[in-house]
Amino acid sequence: MIEELRQRLRALQKSTGLAPGAAEAQEAQETIVPFGIEAIDDALGGGLARGALHEISAPGEAHLAAATGFALGLAASARNLLWIAEDMALAENGAPYGPGLDLFTLQPERLLTAAVAHKRDLLWTMEEALRCRALGAVIGELRGGALDPVAVRRLSLAAGTSGALALLLRAQPCDDASTAATRWIVGAAPSTEQTPFGPGAPRFATELIRNRRGPLGSWILEWRDQDERFILATPAQPVAAAPRHRPRQKVA
Amino acid sequence: MREVSAPLVIHGKRGNADVLTAVDETAERLGLHAGLALAQARAMHPAIDAIAEDAAADAALLDNIADWCLRYTPLTACDGANGLLLDIGGCAHLYGGEEKLVADLGRRIARAGFAYRVAIAGTIGAAHAAARFGEPAAYAAGNERDILYPLPLAALRLEPAIVASLARVGLKRVGDIADLPRSPLTARFGQSLLRQLDRALGQEHEPLNPRLPVAPYVAEQRFHEPIAREEDVLGTVEKLAARLGIALERRGDGARRIELTLFRTDGAVRRIAAGTSRPLRDARDIRALFTERLAALADAYDPGFGFDMARLSVVTAESCPSEQIGIGGEEDAGELVRLVDRLSARLGASRVGRPVALDSHIPERAAATVPAQTVKADQGWDAFRRHRAEADLAPRPLRLLTRPEPIEALAEVPDGPPLRFRWRRALHDVISAQGPERIESAWWSEPGAQSADNRARDYFRVEDKSGLRFWLYRSGLYRDLVRGDLANAAPPSWFLHGTFA
DSSP: HHHHHHHHHHHHHHHHHHOOOGHHHHHHHHEEEOOOOOHHHHHTTEEEESEEEEEEEESSSHHHHHHHHHHHHHTTSSSSEEEEEHHHHHHHHEEEEEEHHHHGGGGGGGGGEESSSHHHHHHHHHHHHHHOTOOOOEEEOOOOOOOOOHHHHHHHHHHHHHOOOOOEESSSSOOOOOSHHHHHEEEEEOOOOTTBOOSSSOOOEEEEEEETSSEEEEEEEETTTTTTTEOOOOSSOOOOOOOOOOSSSEEE | OOOSSOOOOEEEEEEEEEEEEEEEEHHHHHTTOOTSSSHHHHHHHHTTTEOOOOHHHHHHHHHHHHHGGGTOOOEEEEEETTTTEEOTTTGGGGSSSSSHHHHHHHHHHHHTTTTOOBBBOOOHHHHHHHHHSSSSSSTTTTTTHHTTTTTTTGGGGGHHHHHHHHHHOOOBBBBHHHTTHHHHHHHHHHHHHHHHHHHHTSOOOOOOSSSOOOEEEEEEEEEEEOOOOOOOOOHHHHHHHHHHHHHHHHEEEEEEEEEEEETTTTTEEEEEEEEEEEEOHHHHHHHHHHHHHHHHGGGOOOOOOOOEEEEEEEEEEEEEOOOSSSSSTHHHHHHOOOOOOOOHHHOOOEEEEEEEOOOOOOEEEOEEEETTTOSSOOOHHHHHHHHHHTOOOOOOOOEEEEEHHHHHHEETTTOOOOOOOOOOOOEEEEEEEEEEEEOOOOOTSSGHHHHHHOOOEEEEEETTTTTOEEEEEEEEEEHHHHHHTTTOOOOOOOEEEEEOO
16 A cells, blocks of 8 residues: 555656655666766756656667667666567668677567567557566667657556656657657767777767756767666767857857 | 349360359259350350359358358368368257258358258268268268168269279169179279278268367357447457366366457358467456457458357467466566567567577577567577687677678778778778678588578678778688689678677
């Protein structure tokens, strides 16, 4: 009974975006996926919220593998993971390859895949999977095109009931209205240490372009497979800060 | 609508001649009959309506009627081009006796517009003979001699050549050969003659070969008023599943494959099957499976004027130990299995998969996705990890393309990594590369071992200027070119096989 009330309280806190108190830090572990990077965790209020929908788009189709890696890195802590993709997406960009998955500490045994013919089936499957308590994360891969806002809303609600991490992986950034808690654009970034043995650890140029809690930002992350987490990486080349958007000041 | 009075005949090729194969009542009254040449029939009655026969459609129709007859017994088989065999042993009492069953069958068949002859007998041969050559009636078992003796020999399902040669020596009726010495008959006409006779007389057992496998567990429900709504059908499924569940539990079995047969009032039969990933007994789970199946069918479910009978059968059963449910982490597994079943029922079993490791060093054959419902406990990844630790394999890509895609690549030295390459019309400048990792061809296997795509490959992991990482390989080695045999060897070519995060 008390557990049930607590759960309801947690759900309420989640939906209002209140940060859980210090006493509930332990419980917060179960409801969020912390990055372990202060700047990002602050912006997100402790980490990526479970039981909510997050959109991850690649800046272009070539960067889809990087976006996939980012999504898998986030979902790696889940006990069971379902990956849903359209047939076309699998044919165009390749299917997840078992021997390559454990770079993201995802044992292939924990992965379940579903190939669907239409976007409609994809949304249905995702919703159905999100209602299942045995899954820790559900990744849906979309090739392109706008999404029905009602369907996305349904996905958000379904994610809320089971507390699973719902990730929508898109090959192209899309600015349609959506109820996703966060929206990211994730592409590949050049790795710094060019060892004689080839490319270094994978790096991701991530950009948080929408956040229900407010703060946005962009970071270069590196995946550390020894620590099984992302770390903040220094950019390979020095970058000038992007000019601020000041619409009122006309340039003379 | 076809004009009722126009005589209808069906014609087809028999040998080289176009002959009538069937005629309708009007045509029969005019003196036309099967076997008559079409040209002759046309000459006699120019107004006949002649249609070419369609054997495939006839067979499909017979199959449909056989399916429809499943309402009487699960053991139905097609008998020749125009007959059906039903084993009604133990089923007749459900209809209140053989006569009532025959009456019910006749009423429904006649209502569907078919002419029919029914005979019930103790053996397949006797029933076949009586329905075609004798008096259609119900004969008690043991009376085969009385049925068969006056009938012509063709009634024994013999080859026409044997019947003709028997006729030549004056043997025309079954009774003529029944009491003749057996060994000269066998010597003269072959074994099949006496075997058919023995089978028809019940002296040798003849098994019925049913069209569909007989399910070990069956439950059925008839309705006085046809049902059409999906909820009603699902409710019936649950009720039948509960009945099956009791039978399954008694024998310690669970269902792996379940089939729902719906009999529409107009005679159409719908068969809907659903598979499960573990032996299933719970009625609610079975109902949930069929909810998805019916939803996936959408328009193809088409109740018409309703279903007047439903049958749920367990086609494949597997032993399933009773288990205690609901404590601890085990419930998680159960929930995942139920999800897999639901998704498989809706999307198709082959679409819901799990990755398994296979025993091959060729990258595209080293892993595969198999239907999650059939996957075994050991998916082979432990063995793969051991192998990788021993062989110290280079990293593998996150996503592997279904088919390696050819790229145009420029390499500094023939055996080195590419400097720049073009994939899907975009140019990539390689900044760093790891490799080569040589993967030899599977020269020992397959007939096409010498074909172009079965050559040694050198794999490279490369990163381009913008940080994209690819898995490329060069198919074929330059050393093969140097060795001579230039005419045969194609120059090495480059492919892109996968992408890294």
